[in-house]
Amino acid sequence: MMLDLFDGQDPNIIAPPVTLHPNFLTQRQQQLLLNEVSDYPLTKIEIEVFGKKHLIPRTQAWFGDDGCDCKYSKTLINPLPWPPMLAKLRQTLINRCQLNFNAVLVNHYKDGHDCMGWHSDDEPEIIAGSAIASITLGACRDFVVRHKASQQKVTYTPFSGDLIIMAPGMQQTWQHALPKRLSITQPRVNFTFRLITPDFYRR
Numbered sequence: 262m263m264l265d266l267f268d269g270q271d272p273n274i275i276a277p278p279v280t281l282h283p284n285f286l287t288q289r290q291q292q293l294l295l296n297e298v299s300d301y302p303l304t305k306i307e308i309e310v311f312g313k314k315h316l317i318p319r320t321q322a323w324f325g326d327d328g329c330d331c332k333y334s335k336t337l338i339n340p341l342p343w344p345p346m347l348a349k350l351r352q353t354l355i356n357r358c359q360l361n362f363n364a365v366l367v368n369h370y371k372d373g374h375d376c377m378g379w380h381s382d383d384e385p386e387i388i389a390g391s392a393i394a395s396i397t398l399g400a401c402r403d404f405v406v407r408h409k410a411s412q413q414k415v416t417y418t419p420f421s422g423d424l425i426i427m428a429p430g431m432q433q434t435w436q437h438a439l440p441k442r443l444s445i446t447q448p449r450v451n452f453t454f455r456l457i458t459p460d461f462y463r464r
């Protein structure tokens with residue numbers, strides 16, 4: 262009987278609204294992007310956690326359309342204009358995924374000591390109910406998502422050139438993180454594309 266197949270499964274397990282698209286970028290596209298990333302002004306910004314100042318354990322740069330500012334730990338960051346390869350990547354995502362994006366956070370993890378803690382991409386400038394597209398280049402690292410209410414975790418392992426889509430609405434009920442992996446010695450670059458309300462912080 263077909264139904265027997267499902268016996269014993271926990272009916273409370275929830276599937277995360279995440280899709281992993283392997284090999285979204287060709288080797289050549291990855292190489293062109295990595296060459297361009299080496300010219301990005303990546304910086305370690307300072308954040309405040311429980312009143313104490315820390316440098317983030319990675320470097321970052323913020324690119325986007327004019328007016329697509331973001332706020333990072335009380336600091337307002339204006340977008341840098343789109344470099345040519347990043348502009349092409351944005352257009353490719355829009356065309357192939359039928360989703361709109363107007364800004365991207367580039368994260369550079371020099372090795373497995375660099376990381377990103379638990380968070381949701383739910384800042385007020387992000388248009389509610391928009392999707393987040395995340396592209397990996399370089400080292401393969403665990404990308405972990407955690408359901409806020411049940412604490413249930415699922416681990417994804419995006420390889421270089423893979424795309425992860427976090428579906429609209431996911432940020433309200435799930436968090437995600439890129440934990441330390443001390444055995445990893447190679448760098449990883451991540452592009453997290455977002456849809457921002459233009460001029461959100463300029464009104």
Ligand SMILES: O=C(O)CCC(=O)C(=O)O
Pocket residue numbers: 366368377382395404437438439451453
């Ligand atoms: O590097 C990653 O895969 C995660 C990046 C991320 O969550 C973010 O930029 O908000």
Ligand SMILES: [Fe+2]
Pocket residue numbers: 380381382437453
């Ligand atoms: Fe994120």
